[in-house]
Amino acid sequence: xxxxxxxxxxxxxxxxxxxxxxxxxxxxxxxxxxxxxxxxxxxxxxxxxxxxxxxxxxxxxxxxxxxxxxxxxxxxxxxxxxxxxxxxxxxxxxxxxxxxxxxxxxxxxxxxxxxxxxxxxxxxxxxxxxxxxxxxxxxxxxxxxxxxxxxxxxxxxxxxxxxxxxxxxxxxxxxxxxxxxxxxxxxxxxxxxxxxxxxxxxxxxxxxxxxxxxxxxxxxxxxxxxxxxxxxxxxxxxxxxxxxxxxxxxxxxxxxxxxxxxxxxxxxxxxxxxxxxxxxxxxxxxxxxxxxxxxxxxxxxxxxxxxxxxxxxxxxxxxxxxxxxxxxxxxxxxxxxxxxxxxxxxxxxxxxxxxxxxxxxxxxxxxxxxxxxxxxxxxxxxxxxxxxxxxxxxxxxxxxxxxxxxxxxxxxxxxxxxxxxxxxxxxxxxxxxxxxxxxx
Amino acid sequence: xxxxxxxxxxxxxxxxxxxxxxxxxxxxxxxxxxxxxxxxxxxxxxxxxxxxxxxxxxxxxxxxxxxxxxxxxxxxxxxxxxxxxxxxxxxxxxxxxxxxxxxxxxxxxxxxxxxxxxxxxxxxxxxxxxxxxxxxxxxxx
Numbered sequence: 001x002x003x004x005x006x007x008x009x010x011x012x013x014x015x016x017x018x019x020x021x022x023x024x025x026x027x028x029x030x031x032x033x034x035x036x037x038x039x040x041x042x043x044x045x046x047x048x049x050x051x052x053x054x055x056x057x058x059x060x061x062x063x064x065x066x067x068x069x070x071x072x073x074x075x076x077x078x079x080x081x082x083x084x085x086x087x088x089x090x091x092x093x094x095x096x097x098x099x100x101x102x103x104x105x106x107x108x109x110x111x112x113x114x115x116x117x118x119x120x121x122x123x124x125x126x127x128x129x130x131x132x133x134x135x136x137x138x139x140x141x142x143x144x145x146x147x148x149x150x151x152x153x154x155x156x157x158x159x160x161x162x163x164x165x166x167x168x169x170x171x172x173x174x175x176x177x178x179x180x181x182x183x184x185x186x187x188x189x190x191x192x193x194x195x196x197x198x199x200x201x202x203x204x205x206x207x208x209x210x211x212x213x214x215x216x217x218x219x220x221x222x223x224x225x226x227x228x229x230x231x232x233x234x235x236x237x238x239x240x241x242x243x244x245x246x247x248x249x250x251x252x253x254x255x256x257x258x259x260x261x262x263x264x265x266x267x268x269x270x271x272x273x274x275x276x277x278x279x280x281x282x283x284x285x286x287x288x289x290x291x292x293x294x295x296x297x298x299x300x301x302x303x304x305x306x307x308x309x310x311x312x313x314x315x316x317x318x319x320x321x322x323x324x325x326x327x328x329x330x331x332x333x334x335x336x337x338x339x340x341x342x343x344x345x346x347x348x349x350x351x352x353x354x355x356x357x358x359x360x361x362x363x364x365x366x367x368x369x370x371x372x373x374x375x376x377x378x379x380x381x382x383x384x385x386x387x388x389x390x391x392x393x394x395x396x397x398x399x400x401x402x403x404x405x406x407x408x409x410x411x412x413x414x415x416x417x418x419x420x421x422x423x424x425x426x427x428x429x430x431x432x433x434x435x436x437x438x439x440x
Numbered sequence: 441x442x443x444x445x446x447x448x449x450x451x452x453x454x455x456x457x458x459x460x461x462x463x464x465x466x467x468x469x470x471x472x473x474x475x476x477x478x479x480x481x482x483x484x485x486x487x488x489x490x491x492x493x494x495x496x497x498x499x500x501x502x503x504x505x506x507x508x509x510x511x512x513x514x515x516x517x518x519x520x521x522x523x524x525x526x527x528x529x530x531x532x533x534x535x536x537x538x539x540x541x542x543x544x545x546x547x548x549x550x551x552x553x554x555x556x557x558x559x560x561x562x563x564x565x566x567x568x569x570x571x572x573x574x575x576x577x578x579x580x581x
Contacts (some may be wrong), residue, residue: 055548242450
């Protein structure tokens with residue numbers, strides 16, 4: 001298909017001629033993707049000469065919209081009545097802005113580049129939620145889930161695929177229909193901005209890197225801001241498998257309060273433990289030492305570190321933007337006699353929209369065998385969250401010996417404990433799992 | 441006036457199908473917008489059938505029949521294939537309530553198809569999927 005092209009400062013106008021259908025969409029998609037991936041310009045597709053578009057053409061637009069850098073825009077203009085109808089049916093105007101004329105699209109772009117884009121809501125994505133050690137689901141675990149699911153399915157009408165999906169989503173407990181996952185600590189704070197923010201580099205970071213690479217390809221360069229709670233292996237062991245460390249042009253900033261930060265990362269990334277030496281990594285890797293109690297500005301967030309109770313020192317982070325607050329507080333063995341402002345963590349967790357909290361052990365464990373092992377219990381989690389008026393509490397850093405049913409049982413007990421100990425303020429209690437995505 | 445065409449279940453046949461429909465639209469003096477809708481409907485039906493209607497690698501041996509007619513201001517489309525039993529009318533696209541950016545794209549073509557026709561009937565008959573679609577053309581052209 002013939003696609004005209006004009007360029008002016010930071011703007012590319014593509015002008016396809018004819019139909020955008022299954023016969024032509026490959027050419028159309030290639031041109032769009034080249035423009036979108038290059039990221040050098042905003043793209044306007046001028047539909048003046050387009051007779052119609054089929055779903056194949058819509059897919060091409062969607063692919064380009066996903067491939068473009070966040071700060072770049074794609075718009076369409078001058079749709080005829082048929083193209084307008086297809087956009088309306090498919091609700092594509094929600095994906096790509098539509099303008100009456102190219103001039104209107106240019107004007108809107110100029111306007112938008114003067115005013116900062118409204119910030120997308122903060123999100124938190126859990127890539128790894130286990131403590132201590134990765135805990136993959138084994139064959140016996142899968143079989144047990146399958147067996148439970150089939151037993152539960154007896155007597156249900158499951159003739160259509162839709163009925164099966166509804167049954168899985170509504171009837172099965174998460175421990176049967178899903179899994180809490182087995183990757184170790186890695187949590188992304190999704191700001192909607194250009195730079196990425198991660199807490200810890202457990203094995204979950206490998207999944208994060210793979211997904212980003214698959215979505216955006218190796219050519220796009222990124223900046224990653226990592227905040228390390230501490231340097232114990234489960235919180236750093238994913239880094240040697242983080243793909244972007246091996247691609248030149250990427251910047252990885254490792255923030256932490258432990259003075260051994262750089263040494264620990266370098267040692268892990270060297271013989272005899274790992275074949276690739278840290279010094280040979282093509283990405284730019286920077287170490288940023290933070291001081292607890294001081295507030296830092298990173299990727300549009302205010303970040304405040306605090307020192308915690310854990311062998312070898314661990315640190316929590318309080319992230320804030322506007323009126324939203326997320327606290328990442330793992331690997332801390334809380335010890336207090338009175339829960340008021342005199343206990344620093346009540347202040348540190350105060351009014352958080354989300355508190356990600358290491359509740360690795362049951363209360364029975366923490367007061368007996370595992371005392372001083374450096375972790376807290378679900379009961380302490382609730383008490384602290386209530387005292388600090390936290391909105392949502394995510395139980396995190398699950399003990400690797402717990403299977404999905406046990407984690408679910410802990411969650412159930414914790415929810416009940418929160419209900420009976422509640423003093424006016426309700427804390428929503430959830431259990432983190434690999435893949436959980438929360439809007440704050 | 442009626443016209444019909446037989447096609448192999450091969451993506452490369454799409455050009456022939458669209459050419460056939462264009463010729464039909466020209467002879468019926470269909471308005472341009474109606475011609476475009478007809479071409480979109482046929483493309484979505486055909487590509488969906490070729491992509492998903494046959495077992496892996498078996499589509500090229502598939503036999504697809506298309507019949508077009510205009511009677512009393514109604515455009516009738518008959519589409520049949522010898523693929524797996526499949527009723528595109530009852531198929532609900534995955535996640536219809538979610539915004540399109542979060543939706544898998546598989547059901548998009550069928551969604552367009554359903555919105556562009558006024559009447560639709562599906563039958564499974566002698567090993568074939570038979571789809572009869574009607575679009576009201578408004579004022580007779």
